[in-house]
Amino acid sequence: MKEDILHNLTLINKRIKTACERSGRNLNNVKLLLATKTVSADRIKIALENGQTLIAENKVQELKEKYENLKDIPHENHFIGHLQTNKIKDILKYNVTCIQSLDRLELAEKLHQRLLAENKTMDIFIQVNTSNEESKFGVDPAEAIELTRKISDFSTLKIKGLMTIGLFSAETEKVRSCFKILKKLQQDIILENIPGVEMKELSMGMSGDLETAIEEGATIVRVGTAVFGARIYPDSYYWDEGKANKKA
Numbered sequence: 001m002k003e004d005i006l007h008n009l010t011l012i013n014k015r016i017k018t019a020c021e022r023s024g025r026n027l028n029n030v031k032l033l034l035a036t037k038t039v040s041a042d043r044i045k046i047a048l049e050n051g052q053t054l055i056a057e058n059k060v061q062e063l064k065e066k067y068e069n070l071k072d073i074p075h076e077n078h079f080i081g082h083l084q085t086n087k088i089k090d091i092l093k094y095n096v097t098c099i100q101s102l103d104r105l106e107l108a109e110k111l112h113q114r115l116l117a118e119n120k121t122m123d124i125f126i127q128v129n130t131s132n133e134e135s136k137f138g139v140d141p142a143e144a145i146e147l148t149r150k151i152s153d154f155s156t157l158k159i160k161g162l163m164t165i166g167l168f169s170a171e172t173e174k175v176r177s178c179f180k181i182l183k184k185l186q187q188d189i190i191l192e193n194i195p196g197v198e199m200k201e202l203s204m205g206m207s208g209d210l211e212t213a214i215e216e217g218a219t220i221v222r223v224g225t226a227v228f229g230a231r232i233y234p235d236s237y238y239w240d241e242g243k244a245n246k247k248a
């Protein structure tokens, strides 16, 4: 199990390096984030003890379950799942430094209120639905600038960039068009010059499409399966939940 994870990490780092070389990107500008949903704390530990520093969960429940086991190993924890407003209080207990999945004003407002009360701030990415699929979360690209502007009013929320889940498709060019939408939005938002808004980060690309994402400007690729192996739950369990059960 340890050998598998280390071997997979070597392969992923090679893929990232090759993609950077091919697209003239600086390797230092592309971070590997490990998507650890369903992965046990013991297996995550192996990665953290072997050079990895950035992980992310999709569910507050899993964050909570693994927290004790991981808290003494230095690492950074992001959140990449659909966040229900009733979980905001919880998420702030587990040292999450960035919420990459902020996709609606109501959530931003409630998060801001809670952060104010606790005298904290939070890095955030705006999640954009670039694939135009009903099943995926994220703000519509046409509404992303306005949402960014509104969220920038909340002093506790530090906007650092954008996140998207690309289309699942074997057709690379269709996937690429999702990443291009995110890149274009980043540039458009930079041109808006919104006070307090930084747009350095583009979180896009996963196990199957990280090369395309790097070619299109990803600064963070989020990888799960290619490091930890296949998951027993379908991804729809993580991505459709709020819509299937009514939005929080």
Ligand SMILES: *Cc1c(COP(=O)(O)O)cnc(C)c1O
Binding pocket: 035, 037, 058, 080, 081, 165, 206, 207, 208, 222, 223, 224, 225, 226, 238
């Ligand atoms: C699970 C997940 C990933 C990683 O997906 P893999 O295909 O396993 O690499 C990336 N981003 C999000 C938001 C995820 O939920």
